[in-house]
Structure formats: C-alpha cells, structure tokens
Amino acid sequence: MAWSDVYERCVEEIAAVAGDLGPDDLGRRVLATPEWTVHQLLAHLAGGARDVVTGRMDDAPQPAWTARHVAERADTSAAGLLTELQAQVALLTPMLQDNPRPAIVWDIAVHLADLHETLGLGIAPSATWEPVLDAVLPPGAREDLGLEDAVPDYELFRGRFSRRSRAQLRSWGLPGTAIETFGVFGVREDDQPVP
Numbered sequence: 001m002a003w004s005d006v007y008e009r010c011v012e013e014i015a016a017v018a019g020d021l022g023p024d025d026l027g028r029r030v031l032a033t034p035e036w037t038v039h040q041l042l043a044h045l046a047g048g049a050r051d052v053v054t055g056r057m058d059d060a061p062q063p064a065w066t067a068r069h070v071a072e073r074a075d076t077s078a079a080g081l082l083t084e085l086q087a088q089v090a091l092l093t094p095m096l097q098d099n100p101r102p103a104i105v106w107d108i109a110v111h112l113a114d115l116h117e118t119l120g121l122g123i124a125p126s127a128t129w130e131p132v133l134d135a136v137l138p139p140g141a142r143e144d145l146g147l148e149d150a151v152p153d154y155e156l157f158r159g160r161f162s163r164r165s166r167a168q169l170r171s172w173g174l175p176g177t178a179i180e181t182f183g184v185f186g187v188r189e190d191d192q193p194v195p
C-alpha cells in the first residue's frame with residue numbers, strides 16, 4: 001500500500017471519529033500524548049500537515065514545534081481543524097510517493113490510535129497502522145526479539161511508538177535491554193489502556 005493511501009485513510013478515519021464530537025469529548029485528555037486534549041491533538045495533526053506542505057519545519061519534531069501547532073489553533077473549532085487537515089491530503093500525496101520513512105504518516109497513524117484508545121473505540125482500522133508497523137518493525141526483527149507470535153501486531157505498533165509502559169513491555173517477555181530501546185520515543189512508566 002502506498003504511503004499516500006495510508007495517510008488518506010488515517011485522515012478519513014479521524015474525520016469520521018472526530019467530526020461529531022461534543023465539547024466534553026474534545027476536552028478529554030489523550031493519555032499517550034504530552035498532556036493534550038482531543039482538540040489539541042487535532043490541532044497538532046492539522047498544523048503538522050500544513051507545516052510539511054509549506055516547509056515550515058523549524059524545531060521539528062521537537063516539543064516547541066508541536067506546541068506551536070496547538071497554540072496557533074487554540075481558538076479554531078474542531079470542524080475547522082478537520083477542514084485544514086483534509087485540505088493538505090492532495091498536497092502531501094506527491095511528497096509521500098518516494099519517501100521510505102514518511103514521518104508525517106507515522107505521526108498521524110500513531111495519533112489516530114491514540115484517539116481511538118482515548119474515546120474507547122477499540123483498535124483503529126488495520127490499514128491505518130499495519131504498514132507503519134511493517135516499516136518500523138519488520139518480521140525478522142520480531143523474531144529476533146522472540147515476539148513473532150507472543151504479542152499481537154497492534155500492541156507491537158503501540159509499544160514501538162512508546163505507547164506502552166515499561167511494565168507492559170516486560171509482560172511481553174522482552175529482555176531488559178530491549179525494553180530500554182524498543183520505543184522510538186523512549187520508555188514510559190505510565191500504563192496505557194489496551195483495547
């Protein structure tokens with residue numbers, strides 16, 4: 001599957017999930033992110049996509065970069081954020097065609113799963129995250145860690161992007177050294193909800 005297809009599916013799913021959310025759900029804290037609400041998560045996704053398209057990548061992917069997305073869109077409605085996000089899809093498509101490691105696709109896939117878990121919607125559609133998992137943890141790497149059958153693919157995806165705690169990774173049977181390096185954003189101590 002092409003990365004542009006994965007990105008487009010993620011945007012479609014986010015729009016379907018967030019399009020009718022009320023104030024309580026938009027104000028809900030997204031556990032796996034840096035203290036963001038659902039509204040702030042949408043602001044980051046819209047801002048990140050716009051920045052990639054316009055080349056405004058100063059400080060990316062540092063916290064100052066993502067904080068700017070949130071701050072600049074604090075007063076934008078959820079509908080406005082979704083419109084901004086959707087408007088970037090066609091502009092991003094050519095940028096994703098020959099990119100073997102498209103961070104913008106991985107970012108939206110991870111945050112879509114964050115959104116699903118926060119809202120109690122279960123696992124996001126596999127087409128939105130399986131290609132990302134295959135890129136960041138190919139089957140041979142799973143075997144090297146002794147995880148080929150022991151852990152569901154969705155959990156490997158979440159753990160690889162630091163969405164599972166040290167204790168959760170330990171429960172998979174990962175050795176201590178692998179636990180410290182498994183998550184691309186480091187090790188977290190707070191257990192995360194597992195759908």
